[in-house]
Amino acid sequence: MRYLTTPIGLPIRLYKLYTFFSTQLQSAESDISQSTFFRQCLETVEPLLTGVQNIVCLGLGNFHQCAIARYQLAFIRCLRKQTNLTVGGQFFDPVFTSSEVDALHALGETVLHENLEGKYSVERKTLFFLPHCPKQIVNNLLWKNWDPCRLANVVLLCNSFSTVVNNNPDRLLRLNAGYILRAVQLFREVPLRNNFRFTDIFNDTSLHYFAAIDEAKSQIDWNSVEEPSYESDDLELISKEVVASLEFAEGASAYSLTSKYITEQYRRFETTEQQHCRAKEELQFTAETYRCYLESLRKLKDLNESYRGKGERSIRQTADMVGFKLPHDPK
Numbered sequence: 001m002r003y004l005t006t007p008i009g010l011p012i013r014l015y016k017l018y019t020f021f022s023t024q025l026q027s028a029e030s031d032i033s034q035s036t037f038f039r040q041c042l043e044t045v046e047p048l049l050t051g052v053q054n055i056v057c058l059g060l061g062n063f064h065q066c067a068i069a070r071y072q073l074a075f076i077r078c079l080r081k082q083t084n085l086t087v088g089g090q091f092f093d094p095v096f097t098s099s100e101v102d103a104l105h106a107l108g109e110t111v112l113h114e115n116l117e118g119k120y121s122v123e124r125k126t127l128f129f130l131p132h133c134p135k136q137i138v139n140n141l142l143w144k145n146w147d148p149c150r151l152a153n154v155v156l157l158c159n160s161f162s163t164v165v166n167n168n169p170d171r172l173l174r175l176n177a178g179y180i181l182r183a184v185q186l187f188r189e190v191p192l193r194n195n196f197r198f199t200d201i202f203n204d205t206s207l208h209y210f211a212a213i214d215e216a217k218s219q220i221d222w223n224s225v226e227e228p229s230y231e232s233d234d235l236e237l238i239s240k241e242v243v244a245s246l247e248f249a250e251g252a253s254a255y256s257l258t259s260k261y262i263t264e265q266y267r268r269f270e271t272t273e274q275q276h277c278r279a280k281e282e283l284q285f286t287a288e289t290y291r292c293y294l295e296s297l298r299k300l301k302d303l304n305e306s307y308r309g310k311g312e313r314s315i316r317q318t319a320d321m322v323g324f325k326l327p328h329d330p331k
Contacts, residue, residue: 003204017099017300018099018102018103018106019307020101021063021064022314023064025070025074025107028067028073028074029074029077031071031074032074032196033082034079035196037193037194037195037202038078038092038196039192040081041193042079042083045083045157045190045192045207047309048155048190048209049127049155051206052155053125053126054083054085054087054125054126055080055085055088055089055090056088056089056090056092056120056126057089057090058093058095058128058129058133059130059131059134060072060073060091060093060107060131060208061093061095061115061138062096062231063093063103064097064100064103064278067198071201072201073132075102075201075202076213077107078177080205084218087106088109088110089109089110089113090110091104091110091111091112092111092112092115092116094115096111100194107241115281117136117137117140118133118136118137118141118144119140119141119144120141120144121145121150122144122145122153123150124151124153125152126154126155127154127155128154128282129158130156131157131202131205132204132205133158133159133326134165135177135180136177137176138156138159138177139155139178139179140180141156141182142154142179143179145220145228147209147222148222151183151186154210155208155209156207156208157205157206157207158205158206159206160186160189160191160204160206161165161180161183161189161206161208162189163204164177164180164238165177166186171221175230176230178228179228179315183208185220186210186211186213186299187208187209187210188209189207189208190206190208191206192206192207205303232240255302290301304316312314
């Protein structure tokens with residue numbers, strides 16, 4: 001079937017979808033550009049983006065359906081405009097639908113088609129925007145450029161390295177994020193203040209840039225560059241193998257399988273900043289409660305000893321006599 005086309009080259013059946021999306025994107029860009037969050041973000045990151053010659057965005061998600069992804073797309077476009085970066089954006093996500101690919105093309109962006117799983121070799125200064133991407137993507141990118149000259153060209157706007165390292169045991173980090181673990185001491189991290197009106201869009205996001213190092217004093221082993229590998233049952237990213245296996249299905253069923261897989265993985269690995277904070281607060285409360293308990297025991301012992309030497313009844317004897325329960329007694 002031949003479709004009537006519009007001035008931007010889209011069939012009429014897709015043009016209506018694009019027009020609706022374009023209106024939503026313009027609204028999101030207006031929200032972003034006028035926000036205190038974005039103004040503070042510009043003040044923080046603009047000086048660090050000098051010399052950027054390329055922008056790569058990975059893992060954006062389905063921005064036609066997801067407001068979070070749409071605001072993240074609006075953010076990187078606003079950032080590029082306000083910092084006067086005269087470069088196009090390169091986008092890739094294995095979940096992009098054909099209509100989303102068409103929409104990006106209509107916006108003048110480039111859509112990459114090969115799933116490199118983050119293994120991009122950098123020759124010139126590049127800003128990588130990886131909004132809430134799996135840590136394995138970042139890990140792969142660091143591995144591919146594990147050289148001080150190449151890393152100097154890598155600027156990362158992604159989940160905080162510090163959060164990744166602080167919230168995961170070293171044993172798991174060495175398996176799934178070994179290069180992030182090593183890169184923490186090489187990159188300076190500039191957190192974005194999460195004061196946008198929707199707090200689940202840019203939470204835990206930081207700009208990371210390579211710090212100048214004295215190679216003579218550095219303890220970094222630049223020769224240890226083993227390619228990362230991950231257990232299939234502990235994988236957040238959508239690997240090429242997973243995509244290939246899903247491509248055996250056709251049409252709507254293939255999309256359904258992909259969506260089901262992504263949803264399962266998201267639910268399995270979903271860990272928000274709020275959950276981390278809550279766990280930390282609960283642990284601190286438990287520790288403080290136990291400290292108070294030990295302090296009470298010590299004071300009780302001191303009181304017992306001070307009275308026992310004077311021939312007086314002990315606190316325990318007095319409590320038993322009057323039927324009073326002491327703090328450490330069983331309930």
